Amino acid sequence: MKIKSVRARVFQWQGKTVPPQGNFCSNAMDLLYSPAETMSTFRFHAWTVVEIETDDGIVGLGNVALAPAIAKAIIDQYLAPLVVGQDPWDYEYLGQRMYRATHAWGRKGVTMAAISAVDLAIWDILGKSVGKPVFKLLGGRTKEKIPCYYSKLYRTDLDEMQREAQKFMDQGFTMFKSRFGFGPAHGTRGVAENLKAVEAIREVIGYENDLMLECYMGWNVEYAKRMLPKLEKFQPRWVEEPVIADDIDGYAELNALTAIPISGGEHEFSLYGFKQLLERKAVSVVQYDTNRVGGITAAHKINALCEAWSVPVIPHAGQMHNYHLTMSTLASPMSEYFPMHDVEVGNELFYYIFDGEPVADNGFLQLDDDKPGLGLTLKTDYLDQFRIIE
Numbered sequence: 001m002k003i004k005s006v007r008a009r010v011f012q013w014q015g016k017t018v019p020p021q022g023n024f025c026s027n028a029m030d031l032l033y034s035p036a037e038t039m040s041t042f043r044f045h046a047w048t049v050v051e052i053e054t055d056d057g058i059v060g061l062g063n064v065a066l067a068p069a070i071a072k073a074i075i076d077q078y079l080a081p082l083v084v085g086q087d088p089w090d091y092e093y094l095g096q097r098m099y100r101a102t103h104a105w106g107r108k109g110v111t112m113a114a115i116s117a118v119d120l121a122i123w124d125i126l127g128k129s130v131g132k133p134v135f136k137l138l139g140g141r142t143k144e145k146i147p148c149y150y151s152k153l154y155r156t157d158l159d160e161m162q163r164e165a166q167k168f169m170d171q172g173f174t175m176f177k178s179r180f181g182f183g184p185a186h187g188t189r190g191v192a193e194n195l196k197a198v199e200a201i202r203e204v205i206g207y208e209n210d211l212m213l214e215c216y217m218g219w220n221v222e223y224a225k226r227m228l229p230k231l232e233k234f235q236p237r238w239v240e241e242p243v244i245a246d247d248i249d250g251y252a253e254l255n256a257l258t259a260i261p262i263s264g265g266e267h268e269f270s271l272y273g274f275k276q277l278l279e280r281k282a283v284s285v286v287q288y289d290t291n292r293v294g295g296i297t298a299a300h301k302i303n304a305l306c307e308a309w310s311v312p313v314i315p316h317a318g319q320m321h322n323y324h325l326t327m328s329t330l331a332s333p334m335s336e337y338f339p340m341h342d343v344e345v346g347n348e349l350f351y352y353i354f355d356g357e358p359v360a361d362n363g364f365l366q367l368d369d370d371k372p373g374l375g376l377t378l379k380t381d382y383l384d385q386f387r388i389i390e
């Protein structure tokens with residue numbers, strides 16, 4: 001079997017969006033004095049879809065959400081010529097070829113995300129060519145079904161957050177992730193607001209249910225050292241991305257500071273990036289995203305590394321490319337889960353582009369042993385609400 005063609009298209013959402021309100025989530029821009037910008041950098045309203053066709057007519061689907069137009073350019077100009085004519089079963093060779101050919105300017109960020117999209121499509125082809133789901137090629141079923149946590153609870157008013165938490169408790173979720181709305185720029189009022197929101201969620205879900213807390217790189221070490229001791233009484237399962245991804249020493253200091261585990265990794269890339277995080281004990285939970293880190297080929301290696309370090313792997317964002325990695329290793333106990341809703345930040349756009357994503361049932365996800373490849377097809381229902389750039 002040989003790769004015949006690579007097609008990368010940007011799906012730019014033109015439909016309704018719900019602009020996030022107020023301080024819906026702290027983020028890396030919050031530390032800058034231009035408050036108007038902080039929320040606008042935080043949108044995933046386009047996605048690049050990769051379709052790789054083989055000489056015997058199998059089409060594999062990949063996807064990338066980081067800087068989708070740039071990812072498309074990298075795929076078109078640099079990655080496609082490296083894989084066309086090659087055997088997709090040589091996926092390690094092809095992964096190394098893409099990684100090394102772009103290493104001088106790639107290694108992290110959008111290049112790794114572009115490589116990931118090509119790699120996902122290759123693994124989709126592999127599964128389809130043998131009639132097996134990707135997780136069966138990676139180690140098979142390690143769970144009867146995948147526990148998942150409800151991930152949204154962006155910072156709005158507390159009553160609304162409590163109603164949201166109750167709604168999804170009623171749907172059987174026992175694990176929840178909420179977002180802080182405030183950081184260093186908001187002073188002691190922001191600290192109080194952050195604590196009030198966590199207390200409000202705990203009032204609804206109690207302490208027998210897991211609560212994870214997301215900073216999305218919006219704090220710094222000094223602020224996190226103030227917040228973490230105050231958060232201990234709320235027993236969060238982890239606090240996520242308290243500082244920017246490059247501050248690995250900061251991560252390590254915070255991860256050692258209190259009993260609260262620090263998680264991170266959705267903005268880290270390649271096997272080597274995670275080797276560094278683990279060796280420096282920067283995180284207690286690894287959260288790569290398989291459509292960013294280097295694809296399934298890289299994520300599968302990182303799963304083994306995490307197993308050796310006894311650090312749980314809970315990939316960012318859920319979504320099918322990550323579910324296969326969680327299903328196929330004991331190192332991954334659960335998945336993140338975004339429900340489908342109006343397009344807001346954009347992680348949910350996945351549901352408007354692809355069919356095949358499992359819907360959570362009573363806080364669990366199930367993958368189909370008989371659905372080959374990644375198990376996704378392109379959705380047609382919303383095509384008229386996308387501008388598609390070839």
Ligand SMILES: O=C(O)C(=O)C[C@@H](O)CO
Pocket residue numbers: 025151179214216240266316317336345347
């Ligand atoms: O789901 C996450 O971990 C993210 O970082 C997504 C982003 O929406 C911030 O929550």
Ligand SMILES: [Mg+2]
Pocket residue numbers: 214216240241266316
């Ligand atoms: Mg996150």
